[in-house]
Amino acid sequence: MSAVAAKSSGLVARIAGGKVLPVATVVAAIMALWYVGVVFLNAPFQEMMYKNAGQTSYTTSQLIADTMEQERPVLPSPQQVAREFWKTTVGTPITSKRSLIYHGWVTLSSTLLGFLIGTVLGVGLAVMIVHSRTLDKSLMPWIITSQTIPILAIAPMIIVVFNAINITGIVPKAFISTYLSFFPVTVGVVKGLRSPERLHLDLMRTYTATAGQTFWKLRWPASVPYLFASMKVAIAASLVGAIVGEMPTGAVAGIGARLLSGSYYGQTVQIWSALLTAALMAAMLVMLVDVIDRVVRVKMGVRP
Structure with a gap:
């Protein structure tokens, strides 16, 4: 005992x-x-x-x-939301337009595409800003200013512009996700690339290292923790952008479309189950980035 x-x-x-x-x-x-x-x-x-x-x-x-x-x-009760969530995920075929898995996949496609573009764009901008004082003084303020524009105001404009040039589908929504996700990546990577101490930079000059060698051997490894921390924020923001992008388009598929249809017909239980799906998707995406972060750190020789 x-x-x-x-x-x-x-x-x-x-x-x-x-x-x-x-x-x-x-x-x-x-x-x-x-x-x-x-x-x-x-x-x-x-x-x-x-x-x-x-x-x-x-x-x-x-x-x-x-x-x-x-x-x-x-305000629906937790058990009502749970029943609706179970019915529209497990109890409904995933090919059905009543399935939250079907709608979640539509939103996830835009989210991942926008996140990928936003990450590449953010890293590229950060590299240019760090290596060019002119871009640092001229470009960085505009990047910060861009985030003061409400996404609800700019999303319809983006959709209209893309529709005018016959681009539809997930691309316009992905562009809205890009708009929200590139900023945290840019700021995080800029901070990371500038994180090496002056002593380390002087040591690289002592070794007569080129700018490229300094970047790949010192600045880039130092920026990796900042990169993944900003990517966790960016992928959640990208999901928000994809959902917001579905609303002004009159989309019939996606989490945003599910939210709209629920609000039109006063189906609050449907709205909350869609919100629960979005929250679970965000949590899983952030966890996925965290797992990749740990794998990369192990490959780089960082001790747990």
Whole structure:
């Protein structure tokens, strides 16, 4: 019994000392607030429904239970969102236009293309800025200024311009993703390329290293941690850009289209299940970048 008790206490200590307990605590707090919000926001309409049906007596527990099962609630309950998510992922063929997997793949295609273009563009701009004082003084302020333009304002303009030159499909949405994703990559890589200490740069000059050798042997390896940190931000921003890009196009496929159709018909449960899908996609994409980051660091000889 003592061995079992010691093993159990050790497991509890590992959970408490690791990431499980903090994450579980935050999730529990969010769920509690969610349920409170469901009751608070849906109760007035539920009481009106009781009144219209001539039902004058009801218990508090009945009211709470009914607020969580309304057909079109102001705020759907977690179980309603979970059921809708399960029905539109596992319970629906992925080729169906009612499937969130189908819509998620459409959005994911634009996200990845925009992220790829944004990363290449961001790295290219960062290299030019670091190696040219003129570009640093002239280009960097414009890059920063570009992010002050609301994406909701510029997205319809981008769609109209691309449609005018007969470019449709995922490319216009990918361009919006590029617009959001290149900025964090540019700023992060600029910071990374400038991170080597002066002593290290002087040592490269002592070795009569060329600019290219200094870049590949010193600046680029030093910038890799900054690159992946900025890519985690960029890929989440790219997903947001793809979803926003689907809204002004009147698209019939994608997470953005799913959100629009839910808002048109007052299907709040559908809206929240689409939001849950987008959140899960963002989490998986950031985790994928993190895994690639760890692999690259191991290949570079960085100790875990």
